[in-house]
Amino acid sequence: MTKTFDAPLYAYSRSPDQDEGLPVRHPVVVIGAGPVGLATAVDLAQQGVKVVLLSDGDHIAKGSRAFCFGQRPLEILDRIGCGHEMMDRGLHWSKGKVFLGQREIYDFAHAEDPGHKWPAFLNLQQYALEEILITRIRDLQKQDAPIEIRGGNKVEAIGQHDDHVTLEVETPEGSYTIEADWLVACDGANSPTRRMLGIPFDGTMFEDNFLIADIEMTTDRPAERWFWFDPPFNQGQSALLQKQPDNLWRIDLQLGPDIDKEQEARPENVTSRLRSMLGDEASFTLKWASVYSFQCCRMENFIHGRTIFAGDSAHQVSPFGARGANAGLQDADNLAWKLKLVLEGGAPAALIQSYHIERACSADENMQNSVNATEFITPKSETSRILRDAVLTLAKDYDFARSMVNSGRLTTPSNYDTSPLNSADALAGPDMSRPGSRCPDAPLGDHYLLDVLGNGFTLLTIDADAPDSVTENDVIVKRLALSARDDISRTLTRQFLGDCPSAVYLIRPDQHIAARRESYDDLQFRAALRRATGKE
C-alpha cells in the first residue's frame, strides 16, 4: 500500500504550452486532483469538452479520508465510467450498532431499495477512488478524449478577466502562463485559489479535535458501523469503527478541546488509544493517522467571474454523515453539463449561475445536518447534554427515541426544489419524481433506467406519444419510450406514474428531473427545455 501512495501517477512532464510564445487558451482548466477535480475533468472529457487538470502533487491521497459513498454519488461515478470499479472494490454495508458506554443500545439496518442498481452506501478509501478516476482518465486518453492531467503544476497567480482567467503556473522547470475560458477550483478546504482571489470563507469553527486512523486487522468482526457515545475507552467522548476494503478498518475518536495535537498524533500514542479500544488480544497494524479539527463554512457565492468553486473549496462541513466528497461529486455532476452547453453555445452563461443556486442550497442542507449531528455528538451546554443523554437512555427500549439519535445522518440526494431550471409540476404524480428531484432508478429488464439516460437531455415517456427526438436551439433531446406493461417490478409505475395513466418527463444530463406532465405538448416541452438551459 505504501508503494501506491508514493508512486507518481501523474508525474510532471513538460507541456507544449510551456514553449509557446503567447499563453495558450483552454476552454476549461480544473485545479486540484482530489475526487472532485478528477470527477469534474472526467465528466467534461467524456462529453467531449477539452479540459486540463492542474495539480501541484503527483500522487493519490494518503489515508482513507473520505471513504463512505452514498447512492447518488455512486450513480454519478457510474455515469462517468467508474461504476464497474466501484462495485468491484467497494465494500457494501447496511448494518450498524449504537453503544452507550459499553452497552449496545440498539442496532439498525438501512433498507435497500431493490429498484436501484446501487446500494445505499459503499465504503472505499478516497485514495482508491482517486486511483479509479486516474485510471479512467488514462482510458479516456487512449480513446483520444481531450483530457490532460499535469502533475507538479502549481498555480501561483490568477488574473480574472471578463471572459477568461489567466493562470501563472509554477513547475520544476520554471513558470508559464495559460488562459482558461472557465476555471474550476477544486483545491480543497484551504483552497489557494480562494485565498489568491481574496474571497472570504465564513462559518463556524468547532473547538473539538478528532483522531482518525486506518488500521490493518484480520478479524471476523462483521462489516458494520459501530458508534459509541461515552465509551469506557474514550470517556466523555465518542468513537466510530467501520470496515474498509482490504482488511482495513477506519477508526474515528473524538478527543475533545484543548489537546496537544502533535502529541496525540504520535504513532505510539495512537496505538495505545487503539489498544484500549480494541483490547489487548487484538492484532493490528497502524497504517495512517491524523488529528484534526473542523469547521462548517461556505462561500457566499460559488461563482466569481469565470472562476467556479466546487467541493470543499466552496463548502466545508464536519465529517459526520459523509457529506464532503459526496457533496463535491454532486457539484461536479451539476456543473459539467452546464459548462459544456455554455461553451458550445447551446446555453447562455446565465446557466452557470444555476450551479450556485442549486448547489448552495444543498451545501446549506449539509451544513445544517452537520451542525445537528455535531450538537448531538458533542453537546455544547449542560442542558444539551442532559437532553442528549435522555434520548440515548430511552433509545435502548423505544423506537421513537432511536429516530432522534444522531451519530451523523448519512448523505441523501439533493433535490433542487427551488431551482429556476424547473418547470411547474404538471403531473399529479409521485412526490419522489417531482421537478428538481434526482431521477429515481428503476430496473428495465436486464439493466437499469439510469444506465440508458446517457449524458444528454432525455424525454422519458411512459405510455405516451412523443417525437423520437426534439431539437431546440442546438440542444438535442432523445426520447426513451417505456411502458407500464413491461414494468414487472412495478418500480417505474410506483416512482413515475402513481395513479396517472401516462407521463412524460424531461430529464437533465445530470439525471435530475426538470419538468413533467401527463402527455407530450410540443409548446410546453420546448418552453421547459429552454427553462432548463437557462434561456427563460
Place this chain on the structure above:
Amino acid sequence: MSENQTAPLVLTQNLDDADGFYAALVNAHTGLTKSQSDALNARLLLILANQIGDTVLLRAAINKARTEPNSQNSI
C-alpha cells in the same frame, strides 16, 4: 406564521385533573438528586413530545415557553 392555523396551541385548561397531574409531577422527583431530576424531566419531555408528534405544534410550544415572561426571576 401559520402555526396557529395548522395546529392551535391549547392555552386554556385542558387537563382533566390539574391538581392531580401537578402533584404526580412533583412527587416523581421525590428523593432524586438534581441530576437525576434533570434526567427525568428530559425523558418526560421527550416522551410527551413524541405523544404530540406534530412538529409545528411542538415548535409553537417551544416558542411560547421561551417568550413567556421570565416568571422565575420576577417573583
